[in-house]
Amino acid sequence: MYKHHLLSVITIIACAFLFIPLLLIIITSFNSADTISIPLDGFSLSWFGKVFASRSLVSSLRTSLLLALLASCIGLVVGLMCAIAITRKPGKFSSFCLDLFLSPSLIPGIVIGYVLFLFLVVRLKMKLDYALILGHVLVVLPYSVRILSSGLKECDETIEEAAMTLGCNRIQAFVKVVLPDLKPAFLSAFMLSFINSFNNIPVSMYLKGPGKNTLPYAMMNYIEYNYDPTVSALSVMLMGLTLVFMVIIDRVTGTGKGSRA
Amino acid sequence: MFLLLPLALVCLFCLLPLILSLVPTFTKPVFGLSHYVAFFKDSFNRIIFQRSLRISLITTIICILVGLPTSYYVSLLGEKKRRLLNSLILFPLLTNAVVRGFAWISILGKNGLLNQLFLSLHLTEEPVKLLYTEGAIIVGSVYLFLPVMISTLSSVMERIGMETVEAAYSLGAPPVVAFFRIVVPLSFSGVLVAGVMVFAGTISAYTTPTLLGGSQNMMLSTLLYQQSNTLADWDAASLIAFLMMLLSLGMMKLFNVLASKIDQRGTEHV
Numbered sequence: 111m112y113k114h115h116l117l118s119v120i121t122i123i124a125c126a127f128l129f130i131p132l133l134l135i136i137i138t139s140f141n142s143a144d145t146i147s148i149p150l151d152g153f154s155l156s157w158f159g160k161v162f163a164s165r166s167l168v169s170s171l172r173t174s175l176l177l178a179l180l181a182s183c184i185g186l187v188v189g190l191m192c193a194i195a196i197t198r199k200p201g202k203f204s205s206f207c208l209d210l211f212l213s214p215s216l217i218p219g220i221v222i223g224y225v226l227f228l229f230l231v232v233r234l235k236m237k238l239d240y241a242l243i244l245g246h247v248l249v250v251l252p253y254s255v256r257i258l259s260s261g262l263k264e265c266d267e268t269i270e271e272a273a274m275t276l277g278c279n280r281i282q283a284f285v286k287v288v289l290p291d292l293k294p295a296f297l298s299a300f301m302l303s304f305i306n307s308f309n310n311i312p313v314s315m316y317l318k319g320p321g322k323n324t325l326p327y328a329m330m331n332y333i334e335y336n337y338d339p340t341v342s343a344l345s346v347m348l349m350g351l352t353l354v355f356m357v358i359i360d361r362v363t364g365t366g367k368g369s370r371a
Numbered sequence: 372m373f374l375l376l377p378l379a380l381v382c383l384f385c386l387l388p389l390i391l392s393l394v395p396t397f398t399k400p401v402f403g404l405s406h407y408v409a410f411f412k413d414s415f416n417r418i419i420f421q422r423s424l425r426i427s428l429i430t431t432i433i434c435i436l437v438g439l440p441t442s443y444y445v446s447l448l449g450e451k452k453r454r455l456l457n458s459l460i461l462f463p464l465l466t467n468a469v470v471r472g473f474a475w476i477s478i479l480g481k482n483g484l485l486n487q488l489f490l491s492l493h494l495t496e497e498p499v500k501l502l503y504t505e506g507a508i509i510v511g512s513v514y515l516f517l518p519v520m521i522s523t524l525s526s527v528m529e530r531i532g533m534e535t536v537e538a539a540y541s542l543g544a545p546p547v548v549a550f551f552r553i554v555v556p557l558s559f560s561g562v563l564v565a566g567v568m569v570f571a572g573t574i575s576a577y578t579t580p581t582l583l584g585g586s587q588n589m590m591l592s593t594l595l596y597q598q599s600n601t602l603a604d605w606d607a608a609s610l611i612a613f614l615m616m617l618l619s620l621g622m623m624k625l626f627n628v629l630a631s632k633i634d635q636r637g638t639e640h641v
Contacts, residue, residue: 114546121444124437125456128463128517131474134484138477146477148484188377195373207374214385218575218619220592221612222385224599228609229388248385251377309467312577315596326578329469333476333582342477345470352465356458 132349139342146339157343167344170328174308177324181246182254182303188247189254189299196255197262208259215252219312222248227316238319245313250303257302261295262288294362301355393613396606406610416594420614423590426505426580427573427618430512434569435562437513438520443554445521446528457525464518472582475511476502479583503585511579516569523568527561528554560630567626571619591615 138146142154161167192211196204214222223245230241265288273283314324323331333341396406410416445456463471478484479501486498501507535557539549577592584590589597591611599608 114550116547117440117444117550120437120440124441124517124521125459127437127514128460131471131478131514132463132466134478135470135474145482146484147482147487188380191373192377195377207378210381210386211377214381216571216620216623217385217389218571218592218615220575220577220595221389221615224595224608224612225388225392226384227599228392228605230384232605233391244384248381251381305465309465311468312592315577316600326467326469329467329473330578330582333469333473337476337480337482341473345467345473348467348470349462352462356462356465360458 135342135345136349139339139346141339144338146337146342157339158347160338160340161344161347164332164340166323166328167325167332167340170323170325173322174325177242177246177314178304178307180243181250181307182300184243184247185250185254185303186258186296186300189251189258192251192255193258193262196259208255211255212252214248219249219310223313223316226313231317238317238322242314242317242319245317246307246310249310249313250307253302253306254299257295257299258292261292261299265291297362298359301359305352305355389616392605392609393616396610396613399606406606410607410610419589419591419594422505422588423574423592424618426508426512426590427570429509430516430573431566431570433509433513434517434520435566438517438524438565439555439558439562440550442521442524442528443550445525447533457522460518460521463514464522468515468576468578469582471514472511472579475507475514475583479507479510502583503587505584505588507583508580508588508590511583512573512576515576515579516572519572520565520569523565524558524561527558527565531557560633563626563630563633567623571623574618575615591618 134148137150138148139157140153140155141147141150142156143151189211192207196208226241226245226248230236230244231238269291270283270287273287274280278286309326310324311326311330315327318324318327329341329344397404411420445453445460448456476483480486481498481500481502483502485501486495489495489499531554536549536553539553540546544552574590575592577596580588580590580593584593591614595608595611595615598604598611
């Protein structure tokens with residue numbers, strides 16, 4: 111009853127603006143014509159086949175998946191250490207550290223990429239592969255720190271103490287009692303880290319070596335020289351991946367809240 | 372003890388490189404702002420700097436104008452609808468920036484869908500130049516950051532609570548008046564915070580200006596990449612990097628302080 115029709119009009123426009131472009135990509139990816147056009151000439155799945163026929167796209171997809179996996183795992187381990195240290199000893203220093211760990215997410219990505227390139231590659235002559243992984247760990251660290259530390263804060267410390275009075279040592283108590291409770295936080299931290307590393311361009315474009323490409327950058331190159339629905343088809347697949355991740359995150363955090371309540 | 376490794380990682384590989392590359396722009400060869408003065412004397416640089424500011428500002432304003440009513444509307448919906456709409460709005464946020472840029476290329480391009488539509492309706496004789504303009508960058512940036520604006524403001528709306536709005540209604544305020552006299556002032560600090568996030572994001576984005584702006588419409592981020600990667604001019608690149616840090620981090624700090632000041636004033640009134 112508090113709704114005004116102007117309000118609904120703006121909301122509908124906003125939602126249309128957000129979804130129509132993605133919808134158009136999905137529709138045109140099934141077009142049999144070799145340009146991006148509507149109405150469709152006919153239905154075809156050939157552009158999806160074209161994605162896998164392109165060697166540069168497939169090899170960059172492999173690079174991106176591996177990189178995202180590695181960076182997210184390292185990020186989770188480092189992030190867990192940060193989260194434990196910060197939540198177990200709250201204080202001024204801890205909140206300062208939290209700000210510090212979250213800071214890479216505030217600095218423009220292209221600046222991070224550039225200064226890492228200048229420092230690690232130009233100055234320290236570090237191997238590009240390591241520099242690339244390191245850069246991505248910095249990109250994903252804020253996500254795992256934020257999610258894991260808020261997950262740890264919600265954990266009941268008395269349960270851990272109870273486990274210790276029942277004969278567990280510190281490490282056993284942590285592994286047997288706290289870690290299982292952190293599972294939803296772990297999963298959503300991993301998913302968000304993975305997506306953000308996978309989608310990252312500014313850091314990758316400075317630190318990827320010659321001849322090595324991450325998928326987003328390979329897509330950018332492809333778009334520069336070709337204008338056909340291959341990228342639409344690839345985009346549809348990536349959207350599918352995003353959707354799967356979102357559903358998993360939703361399930362995990364949803365059930366996590368349910369069991370606690 | 373657990374802090375040591377992460378601290379070392381962030382300090383060594385994030386702060387130290389930043390300091391080492393950005394401080395020399397003030398100290399080498401002589402201490403002072405001489406590099407910056409020279410940078411802004413060049414009209415080419417000045418145009419890019421102004422363009423970056425202009426595009427980010429317009430993007431922020433559009434995001435606020437569209438995002439504020441939308442998030443208010445979403446907050447009025449029932450639990451189930453609200454959750455669905457929220458995750459729908461989040462979806463583009465998690466989609467690759469190249470995919471989102473590509474979507475707009477295929478819409479705005481010379482043979483793009485919009486031009487196809489115009490031609491078939493005989494609105495124009497020749498394709499209109501929509502892509503590779505500042506307008507295209509703005510559209511792409513709004514597309515990039517509108518979800519950020521809406522999702523940030525949605526949590527602000529939840530905190531406001533609808534009791535005050537209900538009170539306004541029961542006292543006879545029409546919806547428009549209630550929106551502008553209750554919702555807008557109460558969410559103002561949230562709008563500032565979200566707005567500066569959009570501003571900083573737009574000014575730091577690289578993919579969108581590259582894909583939609585082309586080489587004629589460079590922004591600071593594309594200039595930084597050109598200086599460092601194509602020309603290997605580290606001095607110029609570091610200078611631009613510092614300007615970008617100043618514009619994004621500096622503005623964020625400033626506006627967050629401003630927002631918390633406003634919040635305090637609000638509680639004092641109560």
